[in-house]
Amino acid sequence: MAEQARISAQNLDLYYGAFRALRSISLDIAEHRVTALIGPSGCGKSSFLRTLNRMNDLVQGARVQGKILLDGKDIYAPDVDVVLLRKRIGMVFQRPNPFPMSIYDNVAYGPRIHGESNKRVLDELVESSLKGAALWDEVKDRLSKSALGLSGGQQQRLCIARSLAVKPEVLLMDEPASALDPISTSKIEDLIRDLRETYTIVIVTHNMQQAARISDFTAFFLSGELVEYGSTGAMFTNPKDQRTEDYITGRFG
Amino acid sequence: MSRARVFDRLATLLLWAAGLGTLVILAAFLIRILGQGLPYITWDFLTTRSQAMKAGGGVGSQLFNTFYLTGLSLLFSLPIGVGAGVYMAEYAKPGRFTDLVRLSVEALASVPSIVLGLFGMILFVNTMGWGFTIIGGALTLSLLNLPTLVRVTEETMRSVPAIYREGSLALGATRWQTVSKAVLPSALPGILTGVTLVAGRAIGETAILIYTAGVTASRHMGDLNLFNAGETLAVRIWYVKSEGLVPDADAIAAGTSALLLIVVLVFNLALALPLYLWQKKRMGR
Numbered sequence: 001m002a003e004q005a006r007i008s009a010q011n012l013d014l015y016y017g018a019f020r021a022l023r024s025i026s027l028d029i030a031e032h033r034v035t036a037l038i039g040p041s042g043c044g045k046s047s048f049l050r051t052l053n054r055m056n057d058l059v060q061g062a063r064v065q066g067k068i069l070l071d072g073k074d075i076y077a078p079d080v081d082v083v084l085l086r087k088r089i090g091m092v093f094q095r096p097n098p099f100p101m102s103i104y105d106n107v108a109y110g111p112r113i114h115g116e117s118n119k120r121v122l123d124e125l126v127e128s129s130l131k132g133a134a135l136w137d138e139v140k141d142r143l144s145k146s147a148l149g150l151s152g153g154q155q156q157r158l159c160i161a162r163s164l165a166v167k168p169e170v171l172l173m174d175e176p177a178s179a180l181d182p183i184s185t186s187k188i189e190d191l192i193r194d195l196r197e198t199y200t201i202v203i204v205t206h207n208m209q210q211a212a213r214i215s216d217f218t219a220f221f222l223s224g225e226l227v228e229y230g231s232t233g234a235m236f237t238n239p240k241d242q243r244t245e246d247y248i249t250g251r252f253g
Numbered sequence: 254m255s256r257a258r259v260f261d262r263l264a265t266l267l268l269w270a271a272g273l274g275t276l277v278i279l280a281a282f283l284i285r286i287l288g289q290g291l292p293y294i295t296w297d298f299l300t301t302r303s304q305a306m307k308a309g310g311g312v313g314s315q316l317f318n319t320f321y322l323t324g325l326s327l328l329f330s331l332p333i334g335v336g337a338g339v340y341m342a343e344y345a346k347p348g349r350f351t352d353l354v355r356l357s358v359e360a361l362a363s364v365p366s367i368v369l370g371l372f373g374m375i376l377f378v379n380t381m382g383w384g385f386t387i388i389g390g391a392l393t394l395s396l397l398n399l400p401t402l403v404r405v406t407e408e409t410m411r412s413v414p415a416i417y418r419e420g421s422l423a424l425g426a427t428r429w430q431t432v433s434k435a436v437l438p439s440a441l442p443g444i445l446t447g448v449t450l451v452a453g454r455a456i457g458e459t460a461i462l463i464y465t466a467g468v469t470a471s472r473h474m475g476d477l478n479l480f481n482a483g484e485t486l487a488v489r490i491w492y493v494k495s496e497g498l499v500p501d502a503d504a505i506a507a508g509t510s511a512l513l514l515i516v517v518l519v520f521n522l523a524l525a526l527p528l529y530l531w532q533k534k535r536m537g538r
Contacts, residue, residue, distance in 0.1 A: 053423060060346075087425030097416035099435055101535050110424040113434065146536045159420070166424055 006031040006170065006200045007052060012066035014047055014224075016059065021047045023224045024066070029170075029217075034192060034201045036215035036232065038208060040252070043221040045204045049172050052202065053089040054082050070170075087114065090168035094175040096155035098147035098162070103130075103139050106147045106158055110166035125165050132198075133161035134191050153184025157191065171195065173203040177210065189214050208248055212236050220244045283514070290511025293504050299512075302472050303489070308501040312509055314470035318483040319516055322387060322466060323455045325479075326394035327448065334399050335444060338406020343432050362400035369396050370464035377465060385467025387483035393465045394458060398451045405447025409440040438535060445528050449521045456517050459487045468492045486513045 005028035014022035022044045029035050037045040047056065054075065056062040067074045075085055087110075098106050107126045116122060126143070130136040135157040139150070147158055156176055163171060173192070177185040192201060192214050205211050211218050212232060219229040220241075228235060228244040239245040246252055254262075297311055304310030337354065345351040373393030377383050413436050421435040422428075467482035468489075484492065490509050493502040 055419065055423065058419075058422070083425050083427055085425075086423055091419075091423035093416060093419060093423075095416055097414075097420040099417060099420065100439055105535075109421070109434070110426075113421075113424065113426045113430045148536070162420075162424065 004031045005029065006071065007202075008067075008069040008072075009048075009051075010067040010069065012048075012051065012064065012068060014044070014051055014056065015061075015063045015065075017061040021224050022051070025226045027219055027226055027229055029200065029202055031200050032196060032198075033216040034196050034203060034214055035217045035219065036211035037202065037204045037219050037221060038206075038211050038247075039221035039227075040247070041206075042223075044224040045219075045221045046174055048221065049091075049174055049202060049204050052170070052172055053086050053091055055091065057082065087166050088168055089170040089172060090163035090166065091172040092156070092159050092163055092174065092176045095179055096152055096159050098150070098155050098158050100146070100148055102144050103147050103150070103158060104143040107161050107165050110162060114166060129161040129165040130158075132164045132195070133157045134187065134194070135161055151184070153180050153187060156180060156184070156188060160188075160191065160195075168199065170200045170202070173201065175204050175206060178206055185210075208236075220247060222247070286507075286514060287511050290507040290509070293508030294512055298508055300474060302474070303470065303505075304499055306498055308499060310499060310501075310505065312486060312489055312505070312512065313474035314472070314476065315484050315486045315489045315509070316512065316516070317474050317476075318387065318466075318470055319456055319485040319487070319513075320520075321477075322391050322394060322462070322483055322485055323452055323520070325387070325391035326398055326455050327452060329392060330395035330398035330402055330451075331448070333395075334402025335406045337399075337403045338444075339410060339432060339437070341403065341407040342410035343428070343436065358400045358403045361396065362404070364396075365460075366397055366458060367460040369393055370461040372396075373461060373465040383480060385465065385469070385482040386480045387466055388479040390462045390466025390483055393461050394455050397458065397461060398455060401451050401454075402447060405450070406440070406444050409443030409447070410436060412443070413439045442528060442532065445524055449524055452520050452524070453517050456485075456520060457487050457513065458485075459491050462488050463491065468496075486516065 007029040009025050009027045009029075012022055012025040013020060025044075025048060027048075037049060039045045050056045051064060051068060052075075056064065064076055068076060070085070070088070074080070099109060101109075104126055107129050108122050111122060111125050116125070127136060127140075130139060135154060138154060139158075147155065150158060156179075160171075160176075177188045180188065189210065192203065195201060196216075203211075203215065215232045217230065218232045218235045220227045220235070220243075222243055228239060228241045230240075235244065236248060239248060299311065299316060300313045301311030302313055303315065337358070341351070341354065345354070370393065373389060373396075377389030377392065378385060381389075383389050417435045417439060418431055421431040426434070462483075462485055466484065466488070468484050469482045470484040471478070471481050486509050490506050490513070493499060493505050493509075497505075499505065
């Protein structure tokens, strides 16, 4: 790929116990682009996403072979600080998961755990992060109210704001709109397009139209293998692999 | 009406009756205990020292000792109990050590309190040579509290949705930050319910305290000396009704019983109210 690779997976295998969930994945993720991971349920796309910030470390029996390079450095090397890695690579989950606290405290959670206690700095971070997540205008008058009072779509944008507040370089999104209604979904999609300017984004999605709308590159996973990877335009108009064509034309999946 | 419908109605009726039954039993119990005891609860009764031979003694020291002993026992057992519960829920990996801890908790939970009392007597009263003391009673009471605290903490921590943990860890939080800032606060209401349960039992406990804290109390209400004997309200009830020589034993027992119920209520409110206010603040309005 001609683009500058920010993250590079090299011959990556993932095992859950004896089950091989990912088979020798090699994939370069371009800087300041949106890369979509698509494929049927259980194909390994979410598992792959979760290897990128080492969330799979939390799963009992999960084991990784191969390399994932972030700026040329293997994130599975023994001297890597996982906490620091996750600060650099943020993640937004499928189900909105704001903490049961105020909107302000949710966004300030990350900066606070990383040692920021200056009220003015926090105020500014909260405002800029909420603006970055296109939520500021809707919540600026009720920052001290519970985050659980927000709608599902607002909660998800709050979770995005919460991630932005720790100033990550890469944003991983695991089907961020799958639990949302169409209007909220289109807001999230608009947001992703804006965020691309500043962040490198990897998004897992079930929705192929969504992948076509928002991504620059698309990777198609099937049964733990990377079947095809390329620019989204080319993949959706002229897939090279028969299985890719079958999937994106809705013949299975 | 179909069979399924009939059974559906019947089930609803029976469950409703069970609920009502519980309510009636509790109401009858409360009315009787409070009705009999409240007339004896006067300011003098609450504040004066008890008498060994004459009528008219109060339960001032016993009232204080009940709070003092329960509070001390929580002070000793809360850090260990909650700590072990958090460990079991968040850190323990399946294996020998975890199994052993769990077995210990279950074993401790199944020890009858009279056995704990005798153990406390051997250890604190005899071996350590302290005699009947408040500190000995509180330490032995802690053993009664401990298994419940461990179990309640573990279960509530486990019931906190995993998505909070993931959300926190994904922001670069360490495990301890995640546990202390995201999980524990969400589990706190449940843990506090466990604490009220434990406190209620400790407040009413007799078997343990008869053998460890004794059946006498300081002449001065509010005596903080840990090495004094410390009769509590529950022990006082047992004592006047079984061994006491006071002529007004029935009155004292009735009054103390009613007082004991009120103490449990006050203790629970004292725990629940701050929690409610804190939660309101934490959740945002």
